[in-house]
Amino acid sequence: MKKIRIILAALFLLATPCYGADTGFYFDVNPLALLSSPHAKEFTASTFSTPAQKEELRQGNSIPNVLMGFGIGGPEKVLNLGLGGGYLSSGTISSSFASLDLTPRLKISELIAMGPHIAYMIFASPDRDGSSQIDISGNRGLMSGFAFSYGKRAAFTLSIDYLDAVFDAKTRQDSNWQFNQEKINMSGMSVQLGVAGNF
Numbered sequence: 495m496k497k498i499r500i501i502l503a504a505l506f507l508l509a510t511p512c513y514g515a516d517t518g519f520y521f522d523v524n525p526l527a528l529l530s531s532p533h534a535k536e537f538t539a540s541t542f543s544t545p546a547q548k549e550e551l552r553q554g555n556s557i558p559n560v561l562m563g564f565g566i567g568g569p570e571k572v573l574n575l576g577l578g579g580g581y582l583s584s585g586t587i588s589s590s591f592a593s594l595d596l597t598p599r600l601k602i603s604e605l606i607a608m609g610p611h612i613a614y615m616i617f618a619s620p621d622r623d624g625s626s627q628i629d630i631s632g633n634r635g636l637m638s639g640f641a642f643s644y645g646k647r648a649a650f651t652l653s654i655d656y657l658d659a660v661f662d663a664k665t666r667q668d669s670n671w672q673f674n675q676e677k678i679n680m681s682g683m684s685v686q687l688g689v690a691g692n693f
Contacts, residue, residue, distance in 0.1 A: 520565035520574050522651060524688030529555040529657060533679035539628055539671050555584040561595050565692045572599045572607050589620035597641050611641035611653050620661055628663050628671060630678065635659030643690060653686040
C-alpha cells in the first residue's frame with residue numbers, strides 16, 4: 495500500500511503541467527549512501543567438512559551511485575528523470591547495478607524542494623565476498639521513498655527510501671558448501687546524501 499501511494503503521488507505531480515518550466519541536463523552524485531538489510535543475516539552458508547566452516551552476511555551495505563539525465567524546473571515543481579549506476583558492497587556480498595530514477599518534487603521555498611522518489615534497479619552478477627562457493631543470481635529491485643533538496647542550480651540532496659530486492663543463491667558443482675535457504679533478502683531502509691547540479 496505504501497508503494498502504491500508513492501507512485502500515485504508521483505503520477506499526480508507528473509500529470510500537473512509545469513508552467514514556465516525550464517528543461518536542462520542534471521546530474522546527481524551520492525557518495526554517502528547506506529543500506530540496512532536486516533534480513534540478509536538470515537542467510538548462512540556452512541561446509542560438510544569437519545570442523546565445519548560457517549559464514550553469514552552482514553546487515554550494513556554501502557551503495558554509492560551516480561545519476562545523469564534531464565531535469566524540468568518550474569516555479570512550483572521540479573522533475574528529474576535519469577539513468578545511473580552504482581555499486582553495492584557489504585564486505586560479504588557485492589554487485590554493480592544500473593538504475594532508472596524518477597524524482598518529482600514540490601518547491602517548499604526558493605531553495606527547498608521535496609517529493610517522492612522511485613528507482614528501478616538491475617543488479618548485475620552479484621558476488622559473494624567470502625570463501626563459500628555459492629553463486630548468486632542477479633535480480634531486480636525497486637527503491638521508493640522521499641527525496642529532499644536544498645539549493646538552486648547546485649543543491650544538496652537527501653533521499654530516504656525502502657529497497658525491495660531479493661537475490662537467488664545456489665551452490666556450485668562439486669562444492670562442499672550448503673546453505674539454509676535459497677533466497678538472500680537484501681531489502682531494507684536506505685539513506686543517501688549527495689550533491690546535484692542542473693544546467
